Amino acid sequence: MNEKEVIASIALTQVLGVGLISARMLINGAGSAEKVFACRKELSEIIPGVTPKIAELLDCPQAFARAEAEYAFAQKNRINCICYNDEAYPSRLRECPDAPVILFFKGEADLNALRVINMVGTRNATDYGQRICRDFITDLKSLCPDVLVVSGLAYGIDIHSHRAAVSNGLTTVGVLAHGLDRIYPAAHRKTAIDMLANGGLLTEFMSETNPDRQNFVKRNRIVAGMSDATIVVESAVKGGALITADIAQSYHRDCFAFPGRVNDEFSVGCNNLIKDNKAGLILSAEDFIKSMCWDANPDAVPVAIQRQLFVDLSEEEQLIVDILREKGDSQINSLVVEADMPVNKINAILFELEMKGVVRALAGGMFQLL
Known part of the structure; x- marks a missing residue:
C-alpha cells in the first residue's frame, strides 16, 4: 500500500464526526481513502447519502498532521500499516460491518492463515483453565499444525494461550487495546517479544493511546472478527470473554466452550454458554477439529459420490x-x-x-x- 493511501486512511480515523461505518462507506464509494479527501467536494454527487457537511468535516489539516506523525512512528519502528483494501488485511475481519479502516501490525504472521482460532477467558485463570490451554494447544499442534492462535495478551487465559502457542511453535497474534508504543500489562512484555518471531502484535489504535476500558471491547471485536472460531476456556458469569463470544455469534462465527464444575465461579460463564446453546461443548482439540471439519486429509483421494441427474433441491x-x-x-x-x-x-x-x-x-x- 502506498504512503499516501496509508496516511489518508489514518487521517480518516481522526476526522471528528466520521465513524467506522461512515469511513468504510466513503472508501468503498470513492475507491480509496486518498480519493475520499481528494474528491471531498464532489462526494455528495458520487456517493448516495453523503451530505455537504461531510465535505466540511474532511477539510481537516490537523488529522493529516497526526496521520503523518503516526506514519513516521510506524516506519521508524518497523510497524506495518495495513489499510482496509490491502491484501494483507484480515479477510475474515473485512466481512464485519464495524471492521477498522486501518490496522497496525508488528510481526511475521499471515493474518489470512487458512485456519484461525481465538482462545479467550477469565483474567483469573485457575489451574484447571491453565491446564486446558496447555493441553489443547499441544494437541492442536499435532492435529492441525498450521493454525493461527489469536488472543488479547491479557492476564489469565489470554496469556496462557499465547505462551502455550509459543512453546509449541504455533503462530500466535495478540490483539491490543492500545498503541504499539507500549505493552499492557507490562508483565507480558517478554511473551510479546517472543511472539514477534512467529506471530505478532496487532491493533487499530495509534501510538499514545491508553488502554482505556472502552478500548477492550473494541479490541474484542477484532479478536472475534479475524477468527474462524472463538473458544472460551473459563469465564465467570460476566466478563470480556462472554462479550467476545457474543460478538463472534453476531458475525456468524463458530463458538465453543469448555465446561467446568457447576459450583466453580470461573466456569459459570462457559456452562451458561453451553446451556443456552450459544457455544458448542468441547473437551479436547480433537473435538474442536471434528466440529470444524478440519480433520479431512487434503492429500486423500476423495470418495466419489454419484450425483443424481435430476436432483430435487429445497x-x-x-x-x-x-x-x-x-x-x-x-x-x-x-x-x-x-x-x-x-x-x-x-x-x-x-x-x-x-x-x-x-x-x-x-x-x-x-x-x-x-
Whole structure:
C-alpha cells in the first residue's frame, strides 16, 4: 500500500464526526481513502447519502498532521500499516460491518492463515483453565499444525494461550487495546517479544493511546472478527470473554466452550454458554477439529459420490448451490454470511447436499460444488 493511501486512511480515523461505518462507506464509494479527501467536494454527487457537511468535516489539516506523525512512528519502528483494501488485511475481519479502516501490525504472521482460532477467558485463570490451554494447544499442534492462535495478551487465559502457542511453535497474534508504543500489562512484555518471531502484535489504535476500558471491547471485536472460531476456556458469569463470544455469534462465527464444575465461579460463564446453546461443548482439540471439519486429509483421494441427474433441491439447498456456483469453493463461515442463516442450519443443509452428491467437503471447512 502506498504512503499516501496509508496516511489518508489514518487521517480518516481522526476526522471528528466520521465513524467506522461512515469511513468504510466513503472508501468503498470513492475507491480509496486518498480519493475520499481528494474528491471531498464532489462526494455528495458520487456517493448516495453523503451530505455537504461531510465535505466540511474532511477539510481537516490537523488529522493529516497526526496521520503523518503516526506514519513516521510506524516506519521508524518497523510497524506495518495495513489499510482496509490491502491484501494483507484480515479477510475474515473485512466481512464485519464495524471492521477498522486501518490496522497496525508488528510481526511475521499471515493474518489470512487458512485456519484461525481465538482462545479467550477469565483474567483469573485457575489451574484447571491453565491446564486446558496447555493441553489443547499441544494437541492442536499435532492435529492441525498450521493454525493461527489469536488472543488479547491479557492476564489469565489470554496469556496462557499465547505462551502455550509459543512453546509449541504455533503462530500466535495478540490483539491490543492500545498503541504499539507500549505493552499492557507490562508483565507480558517478554511473551510479546517472543511472539514477534512467529506471530505478532496487532491493533487499530495509534501510538499514545491508553488502554482505556472502552478500548477492550473494541479490541474484542477484532479478536472475534479475524477468527474462524472463538473458544472460551473459563469465564465467570460476566466478563470480556462472554462479550467476545457474543460478538463472534453476531458475525456468524463458530463458538465453543469448555465446561467446568457447576459450583466453580470461573466456569459459570462457559456452562451458561453451553446451556443456552450459544457455544458448542468441547473437551479436547480433537473435538474442536471434528466440529470444524478440519480433520479431512487434503492429500486423500476423495470418495466419489454419484450425483443424481435430476436432483430435487429445497429452496434453501438451492440457495447454497447458487452461492457456491457464484463464489466458488467457500468456507462454511462465508456461506453463513452469504445465506444469512445460522451455522447449525447451514451444516444440516450441506450434509443433505453431500448425500445428494451435489457438494463435497474439502480441508479447512471448505465446500465445493460438484
